[in-house]
Every structure is written in C-alpha cells, then in structure tokens.
Amino acid sequence: MKVIYDPGTDTLTVIFSENSVAESDEDKPGVILDYDEAGNLVSLEILDASRRVTLPGRIEYQVAPMLV
Numbered sequence: 001m002k003v004i005y006d007p008g009t010d011t012l013t014v015i016f017s018e019n020s021v022a023e024s025d026e027d028k029p030g031v032i033l034d035y036d037e038a039g040n041l042v043s044l045e046i047l048d049a050s051r052r053v054t055l056p057g058r059i060e061y062q063v064a065p066m067l068v
Contacts, residue, residue, distance in 0.1 A: 005049065005056045012049035012056045017042050 002015040019036035021043070027033050030047040049056040 003059050005059075007057065010048055010050050010056075012046040012053055014044045015042070016044075 004013045004015070005011070006013075017036070017040065019040065019042050021034040022037045023035045025033050025035070030052065032045040032047070033041060034043040034045070036042050046052055046056075
C-alpha cells in the first residue's frame with residue numbers, strides 16, 4: 001500500500017495494488033474510487049484533501065493486534 005499527498009494539487013491518493021485501473025467512479029463529490037478489471041479496489045483519491053482530511057501530509061500507520 002502506498003499513500004501520496006500532493007500539496008500542489010491538494011490530492012491525497014491511497015494505492016492498494018499495482019493493478020491497472022479499468023474503471024473509476026466518483027462515489028461522493030471529490031472522492032474517486034479506481035477499480036481493476038475484476039472489480040477490485042485499486043486506489044482511492046481525495047480531491048481538495050486539505051478541506052476533507054485532518055493534516056493530509058501526516059500519515060500514521062497501525063496494524064490491529066490479531067485475536068487468538
């Protein structure tokens with residue numbers, strides 16, 4: 001997974017896989033979902049990110065503990 005914030009375009013992109021994008025859908029205004037040929041989510045793009053996300057340039061990654 002890769003997260004990219006571009007302050008020049010104020011766009012936050014989360015890439016889940018390197019598969020080619022076959023279809024894009026604007027789920028909500030300014031939120032674009034990209035899908036591959038099989039319908040799997042490839043990436044998520046948030047336009048005007050600084051208005052929609054708190055501190056878009058700061059990323060915190062956390063893995064939830066596994067339940068045994």
